[in-house]
Amino acid sequence: MATAQSGDPRDTLRAGLPDRYLSPEDLVTLFGLESVETVYTWRKKRTGPPGFRVGKHVRYDPAAVRAWAEQRMADDEAA
Numbered sequence: 001m002a003t004a005q006s007g008d009p010r011d012t013l014r015a016g017l018p019d020r021y022l023s024p025e026d027l028v029t030l031f032g033l034e035s036v037e038t039v040y041t042w043r044k045k046r047t048g049p050p051g052f053r054v055g056k057h058v059r060y061d062p063a064a065v066r067a068w069a070e071q072r073m074a075d076d077e078a079a
Contacts, residue, residue, distance in 0.1 A: 021060060021061060021062070022060040022062055023058070023059060024039040024040065024058055027048075027065065030065070040058075043058065049064050049065040050064050050068070
């Protein structure tokens with residue numbers, strides 16, 4: 001599944017799932033966070049999207065990130 005790569009992970013998620021796993025830096029860009037430390041804090045507290053290690057790197061499945069974000073939006077609407 002090939003998608004156009006513009007460099008901004010938000011573009012690929014809006015058009016469909018990217019054909020690569022996302023890095024913590026991609027999540028910072030996607031959600032407009034101030035630093036990558038927020039992503040690592042989410043991971044440590046198990047409050048963010050599920051990630052996995054590839055060697056020393058953490059990666060995120062775009063489908064899992066989308067599902068996590070949709071669940072957060074649904075939770076906010078229900079509150």
